[in-house]
Amino acid sequence: LQLATSAGVAATTVGCRRGHDASAGAPGDASRRLHERLLTLDTHLDTPANLASPGWDIMRRHDVRVDLSQVDYPRMVSGGLDGGFWAIYTPQGPRTPEGEARARDEALQTAVRIREMVASHPRRFEIALRADDAPAIAARGKRVVFLSIENGYPLGHDLTLLRTFYELGVRMVGPVHFLDNDLGDSSTDPKGKEWQGLSPLGKRFVAEANRLGMVLDASHASDDVLDQLIDLSKTPVILSHSGCKAVFDHPRNVDDDRLRRLAASGGVIQLNSLGDYLIASTKDPLRKQAVEQLMARYGSWHELGPDARARFVRERRDIDGAYPAPRATLDDFMRHVFHALQVVGPDHVGIGADWDGGGGVVGLEDVGEIPRITERLLAAGYSEDDLAKIWSGNVLRILRAVEAAKPTAASADAAR
Amino acid sequence: LQLATSAGVAATTVGCRRGHDASAGAPGDASRRLHERLLTLDTHLDTPANLASPGWDIMRRHDVRVDLSQVDYPRMVSGGLDGGFWAIYTPQGPRTPEGEARARDEALQTAVRIREMVASHPRRFEIALRADDAPAIAARGKRVVFLSIENGYPLGHDLTLLRTFYELGVRMVGPVHFLDNDLGDSSTDPKGKEWQGLSPLGKRFVAEANRLGMVLDASHASDDVLDQLIDLSKTPVILSHSGCKAVFDHPRNVDDDRLRRLAASGGVIQLNSLGDYLIASTKDPLRKQAVEQLMARYGSWHELGPDARARFVRERRDIDGAYPAPRATLDDFMRHVFHALQVVGPDHVGIGADWDGGGGVVGLEDVGEIPRITERLLAAGYSEDDLAKIWSGNVLRILRAVEAAKPTAASADAAR
Numbered sequence: 001l002q003l004a005t006s007a008g009v010a011a012t013t014v015g016c017r018r019g020h021d022a023s024a025g026a027p028g029d030a031s032r033r034l035h036e037r038l039l040t041l042d043t044h045l046d047t048p049a050n051l052a053s054p055g056w057d058i059m060r061r062h063d064v065r066v067d068l069s070q071v072d073y074p075r076m077v078s079g080g081l082d083g084g085f086w087a088i089y090t091p092q093g094p095r096t097p098e099g100e101a102r103a104r105d106e107a108l109q110t111a112v113r114i115r116e117m118v119a120s121h122p123r124r125f126e127i128a129l130r131a132d133d134a135p136a137i138a139a140r141g142k143r144v145v146f147l148s149i150e151n152g153y154p155l156g157h158d159l160t161l162l163r164t165f166y167e168l169g170v171r172m173v174g175p176v177h178f179l180d181n182d183l184g185d186s187s188t189d190p191k192g193k194e195w196q197g198l199s200p201l202g203k204r205f206v207a208e209a210n211r212l213g214m215v216l217d218a219s220h221a222s223d224d225v226l227d228q229l230i231d232l233s234k235t236p237v238i239l240s241h242s243g244c245k246a247v248f249d250h251p252r253n254v255d256d257d258r259l260r261r262l263a264a265s266g267g268v269i270q271l272n273s274l275g276d277y278l279i280a281s282t283k284d285p286l287r288k289q290a291v292e293q294l295m296a297r298y299g300s301w302h303e304l305g306p307d308a309r310a311r312f313v314r315e316r317r318d319i320d321g322a323y324p325a326p327r328a329t330l331d332d333f334m335r336h337v338f339h340a341l342q343v344v345g346p347d348h349v350g351i352g353a354d355w356d357g358g359g360g361v362v363g364l365e366d367v368g369e370i371p372r373i374t375e376r377l378l379a380a381g382y383s384e385d386d387l388a389k390i391w392s393g394n395v396l397r398i399l400r401a402v403e404a405a406k407p408t409a410a411s412a413d414a415a416r
Numbered sequence: 417l418q419l420a421t422s423a424g425v426a427a428t429t430v431g432c433r434r435g436h437d438a439s440a441g442a443p444g445d446a447s448r449r450l451h452e453r454l455l456t457l458d459t460h461l462d463t464p465a466n467l468a469s470p471g472w473d474i475m476r477r478h479d480v481r482v483d484l485s486q487v488d489y490p491r492m493v494s495g496g497l498d499g500g501f502w503a504i505y506t507p508q509g510p511r512t513p514e515g516e517a518r519a520r521d522e523a524l525q526t527a528v529r530i531r532e533m534v535a536s537h538p539r540r541f542e543i544a545l546r547a548d549d550a551p552a553i554a555a556r557g558k559r560v561v562f563l564s565i566e567n568g569y570p571l572g573h574d575l576t577l578l579r580t581f582y583e584l585g586v587r588m589v590g591p592v593h594f595l596d597n598d599l600g601d602s603s604t605d606p607k608g609k610e611w612q613g614l615s616p617l618g619k620r621f622v623a624e625a626n627r628l629g630m631v632l633d634a635s636h637a638s639d640d641v642l643d644q645l646i647d648l649s650k651t652p653v654i655l656s657h658s659g660c661k662a663v664f665d666h667p668r669n670v671d672d673d674r675l676r677r678l679a680a681s682g683g684v685i686q687l688n689s690l691g692d693y694l695i696a697s698t699k700d701p702l703r704k705q706a707v708e709q710l711m712a713r714y715g716s717w718h719e720l721g722p723d724a725r726a727r728f729v730r731e732r733r734d735i736d737g738a739y740p741a742p743r744a745t746l747d748d749f750m751r752h753v754f755h756a757l758q759v760v761g762p763d764h765v766g767i768g769a770d771w772d773g774g775g776g777v778v779g780l781e782d783v784g785e786i787p788r789i790t791e792r793l794l795a796a797g798y799s800e801d802d803l804a805k806i807w808s809g810n811v812l813r814i815l816r817a818v819e820a821a822k823p824t825a826a827s828a829d830a831a832r
Binding site: 097098101104105108109111112115116117119120122158160163164167168 | 513514517520521524525527528531532533535536538574576579580583584
């Protein structure tokens with residue numbers, strides 16, 4: 001999730017559709033129909049942050065132009081998205097016992113909110129705990145809710161909390177977010193590397209995730225952490241929402257050599273649609289200042305009611321008018337997708353568009369428009385079989401590997 | 417909760433209705449109608465333990481004679497019970513870091529289960545966080561779900577977890593269960609007193625409960641702990657499910673002097689209907705052995721499906737036939753209620769019948785029969801005003817005192 005941070009909203013340009021618009025118009029019927037047949041999962045949905053927003057209802061159709069939200073039940077149906085990994089995101093805070101306890105509580109609240117969402121709509125959503133649950137839930141006509149953790153900070157120094165979250169349903173976990181923490185280095189900490197990868201605690205965290213049966217997620221982590229996760233983890237690693245450094249050089253993107261190593265170990269990169277990681281963004285200091293002042297005036301986005309959000313979005317659009325900035329397009333996003341496909345092939349690529357966490361580009365504004373991704377892939381000659389892997393087969397393969405590698409009760413006893 | 421323990425089920429006699437049956441017959445219409453007017457709360461519902469049982473559904477009417485369960489939505493409606501405190505019960509386990517972490521996770525799961533129950537039936541149940549929520553929820557035609565903690569063991573040595581549970585909705589907490597723990601002494605530990613009341617950690621626990629705004633519950637605690645809670649707590653103390661020692665001398669019951677001290681400090685005793693605490697139970701060693709063998713054969717009660725439960729109950733009834741034992745009656749329960757009323761008056765007495773935790777006597781077998789309590793109170797001359805206090809006014813008065821005593825954000829800052 002990037003949206004709640006000042007850098008995030010500052011980077012998001014609202015409604016300024018520049019560049020070519022080859023992506024305009026409704027996605028083709030063929031790709032929509034294909035979405036009905038395929039199991040489609042996005043590996044990084046930041047939508048849980050909206051569940052606590054006053055007046056926001058997962059069952060109601062919202063308009064991204066009005067409240068910036070990108071995922072709800074009606075739009076998942078429109079876009080043919082069967083589900084995905086719903087992220088328990090916690091911003092990196094003070095690395096103190098009090099900060100860790102606060103983060104633990106916040107993450108638990110988010111987990112409870114996701115579970116309450118599912119409990120509230122038992123005919124629409126269902127928690128998925130194993131890879132095989134996903135197609136079964138989709139076959140029952142429901143949306144698939146895997147849980148994941150973005151930022152291991154809420155674990156503090158108590159790795160038994162990883163089991164707590166596992167028991168609440170979490171099946172994927174990434175150690176860090178924007179800043180280095182006690183588990184390891186972030187790709188974007190302005191202070192640089194603290195651990196040269198994983199910390200000693202972070203290495204135990206990897207072993208514990210393996211033991212429990214959680215997929216390890218290297219998005220947001222430094223290159224060193226990615227390398228060490230590939231080396232240390234007994235199971236393939238995922239980049240749940242990342243991009244290609246060869247297409248645009250940004251710390252949140254991964255270079256081709258690392259992508260090949262990731263693929264060789266069975267892992268997958270899921271492509272992110274967050275504009276700042278796709279193309280060079282504007283550096284206009286006046287624009288930056290205007291956005292920061294706007295955000296300071298409104299405070300925490302997720303505490304704003306619908307009216308305040310609409311006002312915010314209007315003021316945000318005024319800033320885009322006063323200080324225009326280029327905005328990434330579906331073409332830009334697809335350039336990352338196609339590059340990854342060229343480098344590692346359709347067995348190692350998927351989609352994690354960072355919906356509700358900063359994702360979304362011109363031509364791919366919300367989850368209702370994801371058939372456009374499929375349309376582009378079909379036009380480029382990828383087959384239905386390829387698309388089945390890209391839209392869920394690859395991540396479920398990793399999850400099955402994690403399930404298979406999980407020590408049984410008997411072998412765990414023997415190891416004692 | 418006592419049911420899940422071997423002592424508990426051993427003590428529960430199924431279907432052996434001995435003694436006089438003055439309580440037989442349907443409760444009078446007058447008391448049922450009165451329940452429609454009154455706000456009725458029970459302060460100790462162990463029903464959350466059933467929420468995880470396979471095939472058990474809070475919305476379905478169950479039969480206590482078939483599956484021993486005593487509370488579900490249809491029976492709450494029949495009995496005119498508006499709600500109460502739904503207990504997060506955790507059995508006392510090893511006082512080790514691993515044991516504490518396990519207990520923490522178990523308690524979190526129970527809290528989530530309660531919240532999922534409410535989320536699943538939003539027109540039938542609603543979480544109550546403040547005293548004023550209770551009448552408002554009842555006025556909306558829903559059942560009131562306060563959360564409480566029975567046994568502070570899941571907190572381990574980390575009192576920040578008390579805030580975690582507060583944020584999940586918990587508004588009442590008792591430090592101990594059957595055995596002494598790191599917070600203080602139990603009334604029933606066969607090893608005797610360990611701390612002579614609260615431990616140093618237990619005293620900080622009291623301060624933290626006061627600070628957060630939780631009612632302190634002395635049921636299961638030793639007399640020393642009760643005394644110290646009355647002295648240390650800034651707010652009145654509750655006995656959420658206890659009895660009168662003057663009526664039957666049992667460690668789970670409280671003597672008259674202590675009841676007077678409790679009342680003088682604004683507290684309340686809520687009377688328990690668990691037979692073993694109401695009258696002398698049988699000591700027949702053959703009966704005890706037969707029950708223990710039965711229980712060992714079936715294992716954890718809450719993991720049994722409906723068929724296994726029904727078989728268990730039948731076998732349990734055979735034991736009652738082979739080794740008859742006296743069973744407490746509604747008269748015995750009312751003797752404790754009337755005694756408490758005589759000693760401390762209707763401002764300091766309420767009902768916490770320990771449903772689904774070992775409660776239930778002949779003539780008061782499940783929550784559907786609670787108008788019989790009201791009927792007896794009316795017959796003894798207690799007024800509707802008295803009944804309003806007994807059925808909810810007293811506990812809500814304590815909760816309001818707790819809310820009023822909670823430091824505001826401003827005063828908390830000033831204290832820093």
